[in-house]
Amino acid sequence: MVTGNQAQIDYWNGEVGQRWADNHSALDTAFTPFTQALFAAAGLAPGERVLDIGCGAGETSLLAARQVGREGRVTAADVSGPLLEAARAREAAEPTGGASIEWLQADVQSHPFEERFDRALSRFGVMFFDDSAAAFANIRASLVEGGRLHFLCWRAMAENAWVALPRAAVMPLVPESEPPAPDAPGPFRFALRETVQAILAEAGFRDIAITPVDHPMTMGPTPEAAAEYAVRRSPVARLLQGCNQTVQDAALRTLADLFVRLSGNGPVELGAACWLVSARA
Numbered sequence: 001m002v003t004g005n006q007a008q009i010d011y012w013n014g015e016v017g018q019r020w021a022d023n024h025s026a027l028d029t030a031f032t033p034f035t036q037a038l039f040a041a042a043g044l045a046p047g048e049r050v051l052d053i054g055c056g057a058g059e060t061s062l063l064a065a066r067q068v069g070r071e072g073r074v075t076a077a078d079v080s081g082p083l084l085e086a087a088r089a090r091e092a093a094e095p096t097g098g099a100s101i102e103w104l105q106a107d108v109q110s111h112p113f114e115e116r117f118d119r120a121l122s123r124f125g126v127m128f129f130d131d132s133a134a135a136f137a138n139i140r141a142s143l144v145e146g147g148r149l150h151f152l153c154w155r156a157m158a159e160n161a162w163v164a165l166p167r168a169a170v171m172p173l174v175p176e177s178e179p180p181a182p183d184a185p186g187p188f189r190f191a192l193r194e195t196v197q198a199i200l201a202e203a204g205f206r207d208i209a210i211t212p213v214d215h216p217m218t219m220g221p222t223p224e225a226a227a228e229y230a231v232r233r234s235p236v237a238r239l240l241q242g243c244n245q246t247v248q249d250a251a252l253r254t255l256a257d258l259f260v261r262l263s264g265n266g267p268v269e270l271g272a273a274c275w276l277v278s279a280r281a
């Protein structure tokens with residue numbers, strides 16, 4: 001089925017998707033406390049069949065494979081070719097010794113999953129659907145009755161200093177643009193608890209629990225590395241898409257200066273706030 005996700009598919013197969021793939025270990029480090037919260041909530045058991053939604057470079061799929069063990073199965077789905085390629089290479093370089101992983105290039109909003117899963121999980125991979133209600137109905141249909149869904153999504157940008165501060169600093173450098181509509185696909189699609197609750201309920205999920213999780217996010221070991229992360233791979237990268245090299249370089253300098261003012265020459269940590277969501281099919 002054709003969905004309205006082509007812009008996101010292009011985005012995650014383009015420059016930013018490639019940068020995510022090339023730098024996955026820095027992102028995995030930055031997300032560590034959130035990953036731990038997700039897996040603590042999920043409590044995966046040996047033998048379970050798991051769907052990882054928007055698996056990216058595969059960190060959570062590899063963790064799930066270790067936890068469900070050889071008797072389990074993991075389907076790791078993503079629209080991004082470069083990210084799936086990075087994920088496959090990681091598995092080949094460091095076999096988990098656990099479940100076999102099927103790396104599946106697919107749009108989770110509409111993919112007709114043949115298998116039924118005990119669990120579906122996602123680390124920040126569910127906010128990019130053009131039709132979230134349809135996507136979550138499809139995810140629900142992929143779960144066995146009583147199967148469980150666990151995911152992380154960002155709360156409002158204002159609560160996420162790791163995006164809000166660099167974004168505000170870079171805004172004067174870029175052409176004026178309309179702020180995205182609140183229901184547009186993007187990192188802050190599920191910023192409001194009511195939105196998450198309504199979409200999951202509409203898709204037929206029950207026992208919906210939505211819990212705030214807050215941790216500092218390590219942007220990088222130095223101001224320069226943190227600026228690189230913000231400009232090239234964080235949601236600020238979307239703002240700079242299509243800007244010329246002069247603007248990109250100015251953004252890097254502006255953010256490196258900002259981070260020196262905030263954190264000196266050491267590691268840069270900024271506040272990050274998300275929802276940890278659990279529900280039952």
Ligand SMILES: C[S@@+](CC[C@H](N)C(=O)[O-])C[C@H]1O[C@@H](n2cnc3c(N)ncnc32)[C@H](O)[C@@H]1O
Nearest residue numbers: 012054055056078079080107108123124125128
């Ligand atoms: C913010 S990244 C998170 C990646 C990964 N879960 C992680 O934590 O590193 C969002 C991911 O969702 C994927 N994605 C976006 N829309 C998708 C869709 N409709 N179906 C499957 N994956 C999608 C992107 O390609 C990207 O890998």
